[in-house]
Amino acid sequence: MRRIVFIFxxxxxxxxIVLSELFGTAxxxxxxx
Amino acid sequence: MTRAEYLKKLKxxxxxxxxxxxxxxxxxxxxxxDELGIADTDLVPSHxxxxxxxxxxxxxxxxxxxxxPEKLKSAEKKNNWLIILLVILAVPVGIPFAxxxxxxxxxxxxxxxxxxxxxxxxALSPLLILMAGTFEMRQIVFLFGCSFLGIGLLGLxxxxxxxxxxxxxxxxxxxxxxxxxxx
Numbered sequence: 261m262r263r264i265v266f267i268f269x270x271x272x273x274x275x276x277i278v279l280s281e282l283f284g285t286a287x288x289x290x291x292x293x
Numbered sequence: 294m295t296r297a298e299y300l301k302k303l304k305x306x307x308x309x310x311x312x313x314x315x316x317x318x319x320x321x322x323x324x325x326x327d328e329l330g331i332a333d334t335d336l337v338p339s340h341x342x343x344x345x346x347x348x349x350x351x352x353x354x355x356x357x358x359x360x361x362p363e364k365l366k367s368a369e370k371k372n373n374w375l376i377i378l379l380v381i382l383a384v385p386v387g388i389p390f391a392x393x394x395x396x397x398x399x400x401x402x403x404x405x406x407x408x409x410x411x412x413x414x415x416a417l418s419p420l421l422i423l424m425a426g427t428f429e430m431r432q433i434v435f436l437f438g439c440s441f442l443g444i445g446l447l448g449l450x451x452x453x454x455x456x457x458x459x460x461x462x463x464x465x466x467x468x469x470x471x472x473x474x475x476x
Contacts, residue, residue, distance in 0.1 A: 270442055279438070
């Protein structure tokens with residue numbers, strides 16, 4: 261059960277990172293925008 | 294020859310053996326004579342080995358017994374020298390090998406530590422929003438994405454540490470048991 265929650269968090273995190281990249285500049289450039 | 298004479302002769306042939314051996318021997322012969330029902334003044338039957346031959350047998354046995362441990366000791370000494378020689382010959386290979394094993398272990402533990410520090414920082418990354426001072430949607434989504442990913446990976450891999458520790462300790466104790474059984 262706990263493992264499923266953590267796997268969900270990993271997938272959600274990856275999805276959010278990909279989504280933020282789709283919005284505009286790379287997330288890594290956060291301080292230079 | 295009477296029992297007393299027999300024992301006297303035997304003693305005279307075995308003057309040089311230790312008092313302990315002599316006492317053991319006399320007890321042994323007296324027991325034999327008592328069992329056969331031969332008193333001090335009775336004649337010793339002819340089928341019993343004569344005192345001279347008996348003395349020679351005793352001397353041979355004592356000689357053998359005293360030399361056996363010496364032989365063992367010298368064999369042990371030779372073995373020790375062989376082991377020292379092997380150790381000296383193994384030094385040019387052994388020291389770099391030991392250094393390699395230690396460095397690999399150190400490198401692996403550093404790698405694991407670095408990965409966990411990285412994951413913890415990742416989980417804490419939304420705090421960067423406070424430092425950046427801006428609240429653009431994509432930044433917030435990116436940083437919370439990092440946080441979820443870090444928490445997820447930590448949650449998946451942290452329980453593996455005690456498991457790996459238990460597996461390692463089980464393996465070591467198993468090896469120790471096998472070595473002891475072989476020894």
